[in-house]
Amino acid sequence: MGKKAKNNKLVKSAGGAKRAVLMPLIKELYTTTSTVDKKPDIEEVYRLAQMIEEKQSSFIPPSYNLDRVQAANELIDHLKTEHKCSINAAAESDELGGVRLRLTDDCENNNTVLDIPIDACITTVNREEMTVLDACRTDPILGNMVNVQLALNLLFEVFENKNSKHYHYVRTLPSKPNTIVAQKLEDVLPLKGSSIWMESEPLLIAVHRQYARLYQMIAQSPVAGFDNLRNGFTLSAYKWAVQIVQTRQNGYPGVNHMELNDLVLIPVLDLCNHAFDSTVRIAQTGDDKFTGLKLSLTPKKEDLKSGSELTLKYSPSCSSEFFLHLGFIPDEIPNDASRLKLSLPKSGSDWRIALLQLLPIQSPFKIGKEHVSHDLVNFIRVFHMSEELAKIKFQDMKTAQSVDLSLGDEESKVFDFLLLRLRLMIANVDRCLEKCPEESLSKKLLQNERTNFTEASDYIRTLIE
Incomplete structure (x- = not known):
């Protein structure tokens, strides 16, 4: 009571x-x-x-102050009774003190575990x-x-x-x-x-x-x-x-x-x-x-x-998305990545923006272990590209099915720039970690971000060696 x-x-x-x-x-x-x-x-x-x-x-x-497992099983009984729902599951406590679902009877591959009508x-x-x-x-x-x-x-x-x-x-x-x-x-x-x-x-x-x-x-x-x-x-x-x-x-x-x-x-x-x-x-x-x-x-x-x-499988695919939208970060995230935001130089930004819109390419970019997207590389190429070379690329785009944005003899600038930017990001993360409360979710996020940037740097070095 x-x-x-x-x-x-x-x-x-x-x-x-x-x-x-x-x-x-x-x-x-x-x-x-x-x-x-x-x-x-x-x-x-x-x-x-x-x-x-x-x-x-x-x-x-x-x-508040309720047993959520009991409340969940009461909900299941209510839906079965009032909405005639088919529910082949029951709630129980998980190892973190939350709630999880377990199957109550064997279920073949072509059968449904539960049906919830939209009006419920x-x-x-x-x-x-x-x-x-x-x-x-x-x-x-x-x-x-x-x-x-x-x-x-x-x-x-x-x-x-x-x-x-x-x-x-x-x-x-x-x-x-x-x-x-x-x-x-x-x-x-x-x-x-x-x-x-x-x-x-x-x-x-x-x-x-x-x-x-x-x-x-x-x-x-x-x-x-x-x-x-x-x-x-x-x-x-x-x-x-x-x-x-x-x-x-x-x-x-x-x-x-x-x-x-x-x-x-x-x-x-x-x-x-x-x-x-x-x-x-x-x-x-x-x-x-x-x-x-x-x-x-x-x-x-x-x-x-x-x-x-x-x-x-929830929709987030990286640490930051879990942190922002779900309030937890799994211990292991396959192909985890962090976002790298890049801006164009103010000088000559108009034609660079026009070229990127045609491709189309837009910052920020995900980057992590063995994950450096072509869009990120092409963005940096446009960043370093001369206006004269850009005009040639514009002409190529009118007829060619695919466009090569590589910088020729200056292609090394792309990965040098990226490695420098990643070093700066790692330094920023280290400063953030110094201010972060211990055992906080923010700290776990930043530690994962540092790992992602470090592994991306290591991967890039293997590509250019």
């Missing part, structure tokens, strides 16, 4: 008089994160965010009463951000509590996802100077900008049905929802017959842990209409035996 009472009220009200106090800070946060003539200062963004969170009540996630998922398809989310769709800033819409849909269901048809599902979601959105400022700042910073900083600024805009939109909405969402829409709640979407979303094109992909959060299926050599894959079954669509798991390679763990 104690646990249920604690979860019946997910968050204290953030409305009323508090809204009048908060609104000036919210507007300042929006101005700070959306000014076009001045790059936002990440430390100022965090300062304003801290002031806002201190004036808001703490968000209590639905699974939280999606970017609005329910009729969710008119404030229709306003989000037509907003010039947020209209194309289906991930933001999904986060808002998720929070709507969370704050509806037992009145939500997804009540059993939201109780299975982790209470403390650990993507970069959850990181403290002291964990984030050491990333400055690393290749990941060019992705981290814009993402963090964008999340705060989205919240500030959404807060004002929801606060001004007259729709009575959104009182729970309006009163509970704190910054900590939005950050949690963003991370749930980051780590668990799946996309399918045209589910609601829009040009943009729709995003879905799929109950039970999202309990599958990651493995590069996964045991199951996601399939789409049923007709292409929203009401008839089912999202399924099928064995990937061969028949599965009872007790087999159900694992999926």
